[in-house]
Amino acid sequence: GIKIQGTQEITSYWNKAGTPIPVDAQTALERSSNTYFVQLGMKIGGQTYSPGAPLGLRADAFQTLRNGLGQFGLGTKTGIDIDGETAGYRGPTTGEAQGKYLYESFGQYDSYTTLQLARFVSTIANGGYLVAPHVVGSVLQSQPNSDKQKTVWTASPSVQGQVNLDSGEWDTIKSGMNRVANGSDAWNTGGSDLHKLTPHVYAKTGTAETKTNGHDTFTESMVAYVPGQPMAMALAIPGMNNYLDGTNGKIAAQIIDAYWKYVQAKPDTK
Numbered sequence: 001g002i003k004i005q006g007t008q009e010i011t012s013y014w015n016k017a018g019t020p021i022p023v024d025a026q027t028a029l030e031r032s033s034n035t036y037f038v039q040l041g042m043k044i045g046g047q048t049y050s051p052g053a054p055l056g057l058r059a060d061a062f063q064t065l066r067n068g069l070g071q072f073g074l075g076t077k078t079g080i081d082i083d084g085e086t087a088g089y090r091g092p093t094t095g096e097a098q099g100k101y102l103y104e105s106f107g108q109y110d111s112y113t114t115l116q117l118a119r120f121v122s123t124i125a126n127g128g129y130l131v132a133p134h135v136v137g138s139v140l141q142s143q144p145n146s147d148k149q150k151t152v153w154t155a156s157p158s159v160q161g162q163v164n165l166d167s168g169e170w171d172t173i174k175s176g177m178n179r180v181a182n183g184s185d186a187w188n189t190g191g192s193d194l195h196k197l198t199p200h201v202y203a204k205t206g207t208a209e210t211k212t213n214g215h216d217t218f219t220e221s222m223v224a225y226v227p228g229q230p231m232a233m234a235l236a237i238p239g240m241n242n243y244l245d246g247t248n249g250k251i252a253a254q255i256i257d258a259y260w261k262y263v264q265a266k267p268d269t270k
Helices: 025-031 034-044 061-071 095-104 114-125 167-182 247-262
Strands: 129-131 138-142 149-154 159-162 202-212 215-226 231-240
Touching: 025 034, 025 167, 034 061, 034 095, 061 095, 114 129, 114 167, 114 202, 114 215, 114 231, 167 202, 202 231, 202 247, 215 247, 231 247
Parallel strands: none
Antiparallel strands: 129 159, 138 149, 202 215, 215 231
8 A cells, every 4th residue: 555644545456455465567557556556656756655755756747757648649639630629637736736646647637538548559559659540531522423433532640659668668568458358367457358359459447436416436448459450449438336347348348349240350360
């Protein structure tokens, strides 16, 4: 458990007692460990965690963390070709809100759109290229007195940025996401529905505490992609009454099955 002077204790759902248990990065991703990423976030902010010590982050810690997330397109508009897109929500970072940095480090402060999450996971899937999404791929025009059509406009890929990580860093992220969707840890967050998919997917779950009409609710989310295939997705299910019931994995598995059935033939997995 994370015990910072003057703040509420932070624990992970799989270790509510806060007992010190060593985990590596891949296990932290598979289990969705809040406390692992709080300690990592503190190191990014220039402080090594010590139980009971006051928070002593660098003044630019919040911006540094947001800059890193922004490399993957989180917190910025995607540039999709329809009006009305939002960049999501960024909370305050000064005064009493400085401690919210700890929650930002494991994804429980700033809010991102589902479309941003889709671009984020696509960036991981394609090796680090931030690409603008499109609703329309091409526009066809019918020919007079003919059943033929010609293409009058085609969307061109627009690369908005690139994430520069070394091979070891990419391996850590991808192996952790592989373990989420296919791992056997007792606290695995992916769920059996994802485990059954072929070809295998890589995924990351998310659960946020929310309020709906004054009632405590939860938002379950998930991002997933299929290595070597043009398949990446993101989903968010707001206003749920049950905590960590695996609904996100069940729905994701059905969407991916439908993709292979109706959009693209499933590749040979032998």
